[in-house]
Amino acid sequence: MTVEGFAKGGSLTVITPMEGGDVQCSVTVDGAAPQTARASGKSAAASCTGF
Numbered sequence: 001m002t003v004e005g006f007a008k009g010g011s012l013t014v015i016t017p018m019e020g021g022d023v024q025c026s027v028t029v030d031g032a033a034p035q036t037a038r039a040s041g042k043s044a045a046a047s048c049t050g051f
Contacts (some may be wrong), residue, residue, distance in 0.1 A: 013047040027051050
C-alpha cells in the first residue's frame with residue numbers, strides 16, 4: 001500500500017491461514033527505518049502500528 005500526503009495513526013495487520021504459514025509486514029514513513037513485524041504458525045498475526 002502507498003499513501004501520499006498527511007496520514008497518521010495507521011495500522012497494518014497480516015494473519016496466516018488456519019493451516020499455518022509465515023507472514024511479515026513492513027512500513028516505511030518518510031524514508032525512516034522501516035517498522036517490521038513477523039509471525040508464523042496457525043492463525044498467527046504480525047502487526048505494524050502507530051506510524
